[in-house]
Amino acid sequence: MSTQPILIDNVAFAKRGERLAGSLSLEDCPRLAELLGSQASDSSASLADKNSSKDNSVIHFTINGETNAAGQHFLHLTLNATLNTYCQRCLEQMPLNLNLNFDYLINEIDAGDSDVAYVEDNDDYDIQEPSQAMDLQRLVEDEVIMATPIAPTHEGHCAQLAMQSGEKPNPFAVLKGLIKS
Numbered sequence: 001m002s003t004q005p006i007l008i009d010n011v012a013f014a015k016r017g018e019r020l021a022g023s024l025s026l027e028d029c030p031r032l033a034e035l036l037g038s039q040a041s042d043s044s045a046s047l048a049d050k051n052s053s054k055d056n057s058v059i060h061f062t063i064n065g066e067t068n069a070a071g072q073h074f075l076h077l078t079l080n081a082t083l084n085t086y087c088q089r090c091l092e093q094m095p096l097n098l099n100l101n102f103d104y105l106i107n108e109i110d111a112g113d114s115d116v117a118y119v120e121d122n123d124d125y126d127i128q129e130p131s132q133a134m135d136l137q138r139l140v141e142d143e144v145i146m147a148t149p150i151a152p153t154h155e156g157h158c159a160q161l162a163m164q165s166g167e168k169p170n171p172f173a174v175l176k177g178l179i180k181s
């Protein structure tokens with residue numbers, strides 16, 4: 001069961017200095033689920049299907065609103081995600097931990113010249129347009145998708161490859177045999 005979308009009035013949220021925390025599963029993030037599924041090999045994908053009820057990917061998020069003395073509205077988003085990915089080198093299932101922080105300035109994207117100049121001068125903030133129904137779930141999913149490597153791999157040696165490396169098989173041996181015959 002998917003949870004209801006989490007919609008916030010982002011300007012009011014920032015004005016009131018509100019804070020909201022929650023967590024999402026892959027069922028709440030179909031596009032992310034599709035991305036992670038596409039990284040699974042055929043064999044591991046079928047395995048994942050069998051174990052789909054055991055998928056323990058989870059995204060915890062906290063969002064804080066802030067309005068500064070100049071009346072600018074900000075959102076600060078913190079994400080802690082554990083995703084079930086597949087190492088693209090050994091194709092074993094591999095948990096991926098993401099700890100992300102984002103700062104958004106709420107501003108009209110097509111605002112006047114002076115505002116645009118301010119935005120261009122400031123590399124510290126991403127821009128969110130003012131919205132009375134900003135989809136927080138979609139924002140979280142978008143950020144996690146962008147932070148997920150296209151081809152995640154184990155850091156250092158893969159356990160499977162490390163085991164095989166003792167045998168030092170020559171991958172070209174088969175090829176040579178083919179060329180000779």
Ligand SMILES: [Zn+2]
Nearest residue numbers: 087090154158
């Ligand atoms: Zn690996």
